[in-house]
Structures are given as structure tokens and as C-alpha cells.
Amino acid sequence: MNVEKTFLKTFLKNFEEEAFAVDFWDGEEVVLGKGEPQFRVHIRKPLNKKDLLSSTSLAFGEAYMNGDVEFEGDLFLALNTVLKYMNKFNSDHKALPEIFHKITNKSKQREEVSSHYDIGNDFYSLWLDETMSYSCGYFKNENDTLYQAQMNKIHHILKKLNLKEGQSLLDIGCGWGMLLIEAAKKYKVKGLGITLSQEQFNKFSERIKEENLEDYLEVKLMDYRDLKKSKLSFDRVVSVGMLEHVGRPNYELFFEAVNAVLKDGGVFLLHYISGIKESEGDAWIKKYIFPGGVIPSLREIINISGDYNYHVIDVESLRLHYTKTLLEWYKNFNNNIDKVKEMFDERFIRMWSMYLCSCAATFNNGIIDLHQIVFTKGINNSLPITRKYLYED
The missing domain is CATH 3.30.1050 (Nonspecific Lipid-transfer Protein; Chain A)
Structure with a gap:
């Protein structure tokens, strides 16, 4: 043998x-x-x-x-x-030093983000829902569609931010922009989205015009590190599924960037894939899916937030919601496999199938989690003192 x-x-x-x-x-x-x-x-x-x-x-x-x-x-x-x-x-x-590198400079991270998110809007639109939300949905009901779950997630986040008309909202890693679009339409807030993806920037810019929201929304190709010198100021900051790209050496830098633009008493919601313990990540995922990606632990992020006098108001796990989201994406991917085959070869298709199913499995088994954390910058005594408002229409 x-x-x-x-x-x-x-x-x-x-x-x-x-x-x-x-x-x-x-x-x-x-x-x-x-x-x-x-x-x-x-x-x-x-x-x-x-x-x-x-x-x-x-x-x-x-x-x-x-x-x-x-x-x-x-x-x-x-x-x-x-x-x-x-x-x-x-x-x-x-x-595997070429996979588990520690390079986190701007040019390297822009290259790594583009390698995943700039595959093409046509590809992502085949298996994401109409909102083009590429993050965990929120299934209020067992039979919610993917679109309903993504809209649920967006409005769940907006409620947690406790938005008021006329406030300003920054979305760090804004994706294709649906969260800010809903924030502007429902709460009449002024919003800025920043992204490193040219494809996302292009699509979000189109959406702003289509929705006639030019007076409310703006999108920029911008690195979060440039916020510190931007002289911008916001009542609220949100970041959904972006922290995983920052890299462990830069977590404090990320908080410094948020802190530089968030007003005193402001609310910051962080939505990210998390781990129980600090880890360098999985070699296959880092090589083929998210180059440079690292999953932060819940405890290290909360620990860092205390150094900036950020108060933890709410923590929620959406782990099983992400299992369902990924399986919905996989179903859509398979339902459109003929169109995918026109774009990519068999090796890519097998890679993407492995990615969607393996991630669903790791969430299902608790190897990774998804957390939403709500912080306030210093003390804010004006927020509701119970969570009841989150579940009222």
C-alpha cells in the first residue's frame, strides 16, 4: 500500500x-x-x-x-x-507564507478586494437577490425569500442605528449600496458609501441616479484609512462584511478611522464574520476566495473598542441566518449554472460551489459566526433602553 x-x-x-x-x-x-x-x-x-x-x-x-x-x-x-x-x-x-502573508498596505488590500468583488456585476447578479446584498440575510420567518431576508437585514440594521431624519450616515464597505438607499428613502438621512471595488462603485452610482437620490447619497472609491484626514463627520457609521478584509494588524487603525469621523455620542454598527478564537484563517479560502482575509474574534474587537471609550450596547449572533443565506445563494447559483458556464470554466464553477457549501457548513457547525455589535462613542443616554423598538413595524 x-x-x-x-x-x-x-x-x-x-x-x-x-x-x-x-x-x-x-x-x-x-x-x-x-x-x-x-x-x-x-x-x-x-x-x-x-x-x-x-x-x-x-x-x-x-x-x-x-x-x-x-x-x-x-x-x-x-x-x-x-x-x-x-x-x-x-x-x-x-x-504557506505566500498565503498567510502579513501585508496589509493600501495597494495590496485594494488588489485583494478587487480580486473577489470585481469578478463582475453580471456574475453576482445571477445568484444574489435583487438588492445585490452580499452579506448575511435575516430570516424573520422560515419561508422568507432571499430578497425578504436581505431587506429584513437592512431594516434590522437601520433600526439598530436609531436613525432620525436629517442625520448623516457613513457606510464603510458599502457594496452595491442598498443599505444606504433604504436609509435615505425611509429616514431621509444624508449618506456616504465608500468602497475599494470599481464594479460596486459603478453600480451604486447608477442606483443613486435611478432612485433620484443625488441630494441624499454619494459613493466614493476610498480606503477607510483615508477617513482620518478627510475632515468628514457623521452621526452614524455602519460597516457590513468589511472588517474581515482589514487584517489583524489594522484593527486598531480601523477603529481610529471610525473614531475620527463619528460624532460624540454617535452610534456605530459593526456586522462581520467572527471567530471564537483568534485565527489566521483557512488556507483554501485565503488562496482562492478571499486573499488576505482574516476573521476577527468577538472578544478582540470588543477589547479594542474599550480602548476608544466605545460602549457596547448590543451584540447579536446571526450564525444560522448565514447558513440559510449561503444555501440560498448556492441554489441560485445552480439554477443559473448554464449562464455561469458561459462566463467561467469548470474549475471556477467547482471552486465557487465548494466556497458556498463549505461556508454554509462552517457556519452550521459553529466554526465561524456572524455578529452584529452596536457601539456608542462615549455615552448616549437617548437610545431606547429595551430592544422592543427593533421588532415594531
């Missing part, structure tokens, strides 16, 4: 409580667990032992992208089962 096969069979012992089957390249079958296998894994070529020791997820992820590993059955079910044991995976960060 060759060394790769021996290593893989040893690794499979981690999953003995789960019912699935594995077919090796030489025709040998291994059946794990009891009862009928829930899915089948075909390993069509040996996987390099050194690669598996450097990063299990990267080795398997690339093998899946190349068609050397195939899952027969529901992809989410398979990944949800396997990633339950992610603490058994190998991850040697020192062996």
Missing part, C-alpha cells in the same frame, strides 16, 4: 461516527459509520502527503476543483459532515 493511501485511511478514522463511503483510485472501498452511507467520496488520484500535512483543506479543495475528488450526493451534506471535524485538519501556516 502506498504512503498516500495509508495516510488517507488513517485520516478517515476521524470520521468513524459518520456514515459515508470512500472509493479510492485503485477501486478499494472504505465504508465508515453504521447504516446506509449518506454520500460517497471518490478519490480519483493520490493526494500528496506533504500537501495534506501543510493544509488538509487546501489539498482537498484543490483536488475537488481539479476533479480529482468528487462527492456523490448532496455537496452541502457531505461538507457539513466532514467539516464538523475541522479541528482534526492539518494547517501549517509557516509552510
